[in-house]
Amino acid sequence: MRKTFTVAETALREIARRRGVLAILVLFPLAFYLSRRDSHLGQSIRFVCLGLGWALSTAALFAGSAARSIEPRLRLSGYRGHHLYLGRLVALWTVGLLLAAPYYVLIRIDTDGVRYGAIGLIMVLTVAVAAPFGLALSAALPRELEGMLVLLIIVGLQMMMDPADSASRLLPFWFSREIGTYAVDHTDGGYLTRGLLHAVVCLAALLAVVAIASGYRLRQRSHLRFVARR
Amino acid sequence: MRHDTWLDALAGELRRHGVAPETAGNVLAETAAHLWESGDDPVRAFGPPQAYAATVADSVRADLPRRAQAGPVRLEVDGITKRYGRRTVLREVSLSVRAGEVAAVVGANGSGKSTFLGICAGLVSPDRGEVRVHGSLGYCPQGGGTSDFLVPDEHFVLVGAGRGMSRADARDTGRAGAAALDWDPRDGTQARHLSGGTRQKLNLVMAGLGDPDVLLLDEPYQGFDQGSYLDFWQQVRRWRDSGKAIVVVTHLLNTRDGVDIVLDLGKRREERA
The missing domain is CATH 1.10.8 (Helicase, Ruva Protein; domain 3)
Incomplete structure (x- = not known):
């Protein structure tokens, strides 16, 4: 546990020192929120959640790519793969929750007649999914530019595709629309259940991708054997 | 003067x-x-x-007397072959390094020195052969291996935690290792602002943290000035005298460096001093 927390702490320090990136991360969802504020209440809430997910996924993508050069030596220094990715996830989830908190307060102040608990749930789930999503992309696409372009495509599709289309359920933040409908339009609990299920499945699948990719990349090769000291 | x-x-x-x-x-x-x-x-x-x-x-x-005899074998490399496509970079390379010995891996550019060390560290898979490490391993890469936004003390704590060291112990050991290389890391400069040579000193200190039995150093003196180069070999001798087995990839082998084994990947043979 100590190793995981040490990785989490250093990852948090790294993110905290990227002040320019932090400023953009904080303002990014705000731009999304303001862009739809005059049209429809639900749209602005949906967009701020997507902005939050996009911002955190991007941060995770870059954090994952930056860690690639130091992770092999940390593995040799006694860390296991799960110490490294779990530590990084804890750091990103912490940043995500800190990022989401002011937007939750903003919605509480700026909107009436919505289910605030469900909106809080969307934000927590968005943070939970966005961090492993960015790390999974960085694992699959080691070059940052390629990862960034794929992220752009996926989030773009998320905004443009009809949520009723079954193909849109393959996108990682589809649940935010479902729970958002439940929160804003006061629909029945089916929306909430479907959204929750989708988020949990996405989270599990993305965590599995991150764990498998990390385990494979940092595996102990079969030609190397550690023998007890004579 | x-x-x-x-x-x-x-x-x-x-x-x-x-x-x-x-x-x-x-x-x-x-x-x-x-x-x-x-x-x-x-x-x-x-x-x-x-x-x-x-x-x-x-x-x-x-005039110095010969050092005490080397200890038990710490690193055994047996019949390593590595190909990239049709090109065979390493063919049946073997090496054995005992506690208290320094091995230098030399050879021209492209002769497979870094690949060989990567295979010894388990970062690269060979096509054939095996490596046995008796004890723990420390590795200093030729480049990278540090985190841009962390200060040296944080690097020491991070690597030290992996080795089971306390924060204070890791920091103090790291600072002592840095002092041996004539570098004071306490000013808290982030790694991205360190010069190339100082960054390599950080890499080297991290490799030695936690007292590993075998040290694999891949041209760790890149960017060092003459004084730092001498400090580096002085540190290698201290490690050797404390019973570590050390492998240094180098293309600047000086007769004064006093290595025990030279593995020439150009000639593909091992010579003992």
């Missing part, structure tokens, strides 16, 4: 060359006495302090 300044520089260079403190004290006393009596300019009489210290170190080292 003033006598005091020149003598201070000479004292530092003798230390870097690993001249024993007692011998260095005698040399300094004799040199100072000569300068005071003759009134000569020290540079004119003895030359630059770096060159004079190197000459003294050579003459002193020739």
Whole structure:
């Protein structure tokens, strides 16, 4: 546990020192929120959640790519793969929750007649999914530019595709629309259940991708054997 | 140059060359006495302090008794073959390094030195052969291996936690390792702002944290000035004397470096001193 927390702490320090990136991360969802504020209440809430997910996924993508050069030596220094990715996830989830908190307060102040608990749930789930999503992309696409372009495509599709289309359920933040409908339009609990299920499945699948990719990349090769000291 | 300044520089260079403190004290006393009596300019009489210290170190080292015998085998590399496409980079390469020995891996650019070390560290898979490490492993890559936004103390704590060291222990050990390389990391400069040479010092100190039994160093002196280069080999000798098995990839092998084994990947053969 100590190793995981040490990785989490250093990852948090790294993110905290990227002040320019932090400023953009904080303002990014705000731009999304303001862009739809005059049209429809639900749209602005949906967009701020997507902005939050996009911002955190991007941060995770870059954090994952930056860690690639130091992770092999940390593995040799006694860390296991799960110490490294779990530590990084804890750091990103912490940043995500800190990022989401002011937007939750903003919605509480700026909107009436919505289910605030469900909106809080969307934000927590968005943070939970966005961090492993960015790390999974960085694992699959080691070059940052390629990862960034794929992220752009996926989030773009998320905004443009009809949520009723079954193909849109393959996108990682589809649940935010479902729970958002439940929160804003006061629909029945089916929306909430479907959204929750989708988020949990996405989270599990993305965590599995991150764990498998990390385990494979940092595996102990079969030609190397550690023998007890004579 | 003033006598005091020149003598201070000479004292530092003798230390870097690993001249024993007692011998260095005698040399300094004799040199100072000569300068005071003759009134000569020290540079004119003895030359630059770096060159004079190197000459003294050579003459002193020739009289040193042979070190104690090496200990048990720590690293066994057996029949490593590695191909990239149709090109065979390493063919049936073997190496055995005991506790208290230094092996230098030499060869021209592209001869597979870094690949060989990566295979020893388990970062690259060979097509054939195996590596056995008796104990723990420390690795210093040729580049990278640090985190841009962390300060040196945080690097020490991060690597130290993996080795089971406490924060204070990791930080103190790291700072002591840095001091041995004539570097004070306490000013808290982030790694991205360190010069190339200082960054490599950080890499080297991290490799030695936690007292690993085998140290694999991939041209760790990139960007070092002459003084730091000497400090590096001095550190390698300290590690060797404390019973570690060390493998250094190098293309700057100096006769004074005193390695025990040379593995020439150009000639593909191992020579023992």
